[in-house]
Each structure stands twice: as C-alpha cells, then as structure tokens.
Amino acid sequence: GAGVSQSPRYKVAKRGQDVALRCDPISGHVSLFWYQQALGQGPEFLTYFQNEAQLDKSGLPSDRFFAERPEGSVSTLKIQRTQQEDSAVYLCASSSLGQGVFDEQYFGPGTRLTVT
Amino acid sequence: AQSVTQPDIHITVSEGASLELRCNYSYGATPYLFWYVQSPGQGLQLLLKYFSGDTLVQGIKGFEAEFKRSQSSFNLRKPSVHWSDAAEYFCAVVSNTGGFKTIFGAGTRLFVKA
Numbered sequence: 343g344a345g346v347s348q349s350p351r352y353k354v355a356k357r358g359q360d361v362a363l364r365c366d367p368i369s370g371h372v373s374l375f376w377y378q379q380a381l382g383q384g385p386e387f388l389t390y391f392q393n394e395a396q397l398d399k400s401g402l403p404s405d406r407f408f409a410e411r412p413e414g415s416v417s418t419l420k421i422q423r424t425q426q427e428d429s430a431v432y433l434c435a436s437s438s439l440g441q442g443v444f445d446e447q448y449f450g451p452g453t454r455l456t457v458t
Numbered sequence: 459a460q461s462v463t464q465p466d467i468h469i470t471v472s473e474g475a476s477l478e479l480r481c482n483y484s485y486g487a488t489p490y491l492f493w494y495v496q497s498p499g500q501g502l503q504l505l506l507k508y509f510s511g512d513t514l515v516q517g518i519k520g521f522e523a524e525f526k527r528s529q530s531s532f533n534l535r536k537p538s539v540h541w542s543d544a545a546e547y548f549c550a551v552v553s554n555t556g557g558f559k560t561i562f563g564a565g566t567r568l569f570v571k572a
Binding site (some may be wrong): 345346375377382383384385386387390392397398400407435441443444446447448449450451452 | 462490494496499500501502503504507548550552556557558559560561562563564565
C-alpha cells in the first residue's frame, strides 16, 4: 500500500525566498508530525496535527515557519524568508491513532531543503 | 527535560558478528522508548518499542532491545549482522514536557564489513 509521500524531494531556495513543502500521509491516519533533521542529527519535532487541528507547534523555530492541514489529510509546511540555517531535511510522519506519539509513526522520505 | 543519548556516532562490525547499539535516556517515570532505522534515501522505520511489561522486546529484522531501568538504558542488539543492516539507527523517547512529543537521539551509523 501507499506510504507517506513528500514533495518535492529536493528544494534549493535562495535566501529570502518562501518555500512550501507538502506531505501526503497514509490515508485515514489521524496524527501527522513534522520534524527537522539537520545533517548528522536526529529528527527534531516541529509540530503535530490531530486531524485538522494543530495541537502542538512548540517546535517551530520561528514565526517564519507555518504548517497547516486544512482538511485533515494533506499537510503543508511553509517557510517564509528562508535563511541558511533552515537548510535541513524536513520529515513528515503519520500515525493511525489520535495520540500518535505512543504508536508507530510512518515516515516519509523527507524533503532536503538547501538555502543558498 | 527528557533526553536521549547515543554515545556512539558510528560503529563498524563484520558481517555475521553480533551487534549492540547503546542508548541512554533521561526520564523520571517509566519511559516510552523506540528504536528506528533510517536507510539511505528511505524514511525512518520502526524496529521495536517498549512501553511496559517484559523488559526484553523483540522487533522486526531480528532485532531486540533490553530496557534496564537501573542503568537508564535501552540498548539494541542483533546476534548476527547482515550487510543490509548498514544504516543509521535512532533511539527515541516520548517526552511529556509541554505536550507529548518524540525526542530522538543523534543516531548511530552502522557500517558492515564483509
């Protein structure tokens, strides 16, 4: 069956540009997570959705980062006025349960963002 | 705050040899612990998880992990490594600081030599 997909897989942005990263979770999955993975590091939590509700956005590093999941399925992570420190792999994960952290998270392949 | 430490940045083992990847966590109560594997170009995949009960947990691909509260450890083991096990391995714990979220360690990269 289809897993979590993310697009684009690679994105190069000039400093100051806005970018939008898309995540298609597994159909029917309630929970959706975004993570940021810097080179040589583990994923770091950014934000969490339960259906269309963004229940936790405490990991978003600045107000330039914005995420939405308007219909409770596809999610978009938007970064405004990108900076070099935003360069990382952005991972999306989904889980079938409402309290998704306690269940298996299914990860997408990630979007590698490079800001030049 | 809860945290996870993976002391080894990388490990090299011979194919067929046994493997142990170390993980130490910081958590006041009984932790929810996970091991994930990340192969090149692929998403993270759950190997196993521990919530409660038997402290020796069996996972997929022949992996197991043992929860030791006295040592605050959750080490991952495999009796005989295959070349296809070469990947990055992440230990993770559920944190309940300001809402539940998963905290990942920095990872251990496993190299397998023939």
